Amino acid sequence: MAQTLLITRPEHEEAMFYLSRWSTTIIEEAKRKGINVVDLHKQKANRKKVIGILEKRIPKLAVLNGHGSESAVAGHDNKTILKEGDTKAVKSKIFFARSCKSTKSLGQDAINNGATAYLGYKEDFWLFYSENKIFKPLEDKTAELFLEPSNYVPIALLKGHTAGQANSKSKARFIKNIEKLIIEGPASDNYYAIRYLLWDMTHQVCLGNKDAVF
């Protein structure tokens, strides 16, 4: 039986639109690998659907895009989709939450309640983008510096790497982008982004079983 990936893609504001569009590359990779994708797009990224699907234990991997806090991750219209205490929903799943701060408390709570691994950010996730590309996020070279490395967490998991490897491979991609900008020097339009890439990379963590695989 094919594995299943759950992904949430709210699009109610510019940053969410970017995360959503960049997540299509994760979906494409999953489909190439013959993995079933439950794509909760726009209004479908709501708590009722997310909890319903997670509690049926269908997906082994859940990618949550949205705003976050230490204790919750949000979906469409910034409404909570996963929070501390959702014990049944997190059991035996690998999570990647592309949202702020959720590894601080929600991630550990999920691990304590049986999640296999929880990858995400322990501080705010910074994302720079170009105003002239807001309708074409996948063509935005500035956003790519942040979202391609971040995307590589779930992509590495889909390729069969462990949770720990997915985290370190993603960080290697952040470093590669930092190196590229250092080589290009201050004349680069994105030279300033180095400090923000370093921030995101430093605060991306993997909790739980680092040997867990999808």
Add this chain to the structure above:
Amino acid sequence: MTEETKASEHETSKDIKELVIARLDVLPPGKKVSIGSVGEFDKNELIEHVRKDDEIGQKIIEVELNYLRALKEGTLLNKLLVPQEE
């Protein structure tokens, strides 16, 4: 401890604010940043928050200082020199 003393502990020094503003001032035009659930900002808005030294301004300062510390302490250089997994 008086309220004034507590407040001054969180107040960012003028030198640091000026340093951060000078660094933000070279951001190219036409870029925006999303800082998690805090919001989306352009360059002038970032600078304004640093000037006001509000909660958002302090986040911006923290990121700048984190980078400058990584340069000073060599942690960024170490990350660049240590072979990465891919």
